[in-house]
Amino acid sequence: MRLPLPVLSATCPICGFPGLHNEPRHADGGASHESCPSCGFEFGYHDDDKGISFKEWRQGWINRGMPWAGIGIPRPPDWNPKAQLENLRQDGE
Template sequence: MIAGNVSYLCPVCGYAGLEEPPYDDVGCSSFGMCPSCGTQFGYDDATSAHADLRRLWISKGMLWWSKAQASPSGWDPVRQLQAVEKRINV
């Protein structure tokens, strides 16, 4: 559940519905998982850069990863990806 209507952005795929920040103020990972791309913060990104994980997600067709959580109504992975690319100035 998103507390207080606050959500956080996945730095890999741009999903804006994370329930907690992927990293705290000092950079420690939450070990949470993005339901969109499947990245586990602090595990997958320990050996691969966000850009590499993003390219991998794109190469696999930008499919919704979570089997337990349905994608949001009207979910558009291309628009979602544009949000993160704009934020990192790709």
């Protein structure tokens, strides 16, 4: 029996990738501990444990040329990190 694929419905607040499985933060403030396959940020580790802000990680990712970070996760054929960032900025970032 095949299980249905999870619905990808959350957007990364760092890079704007629209394919996270979970919201980065739960209603109680806890982290999802999901890593964004686009920018590589792990919610709850890089921010809570390492003290790296979203803005700092975003700038570092941009400075590195916005590489796809999803090890073992294929990059979507239409993936466009510049468009993701632009959508994020339009949403108030």
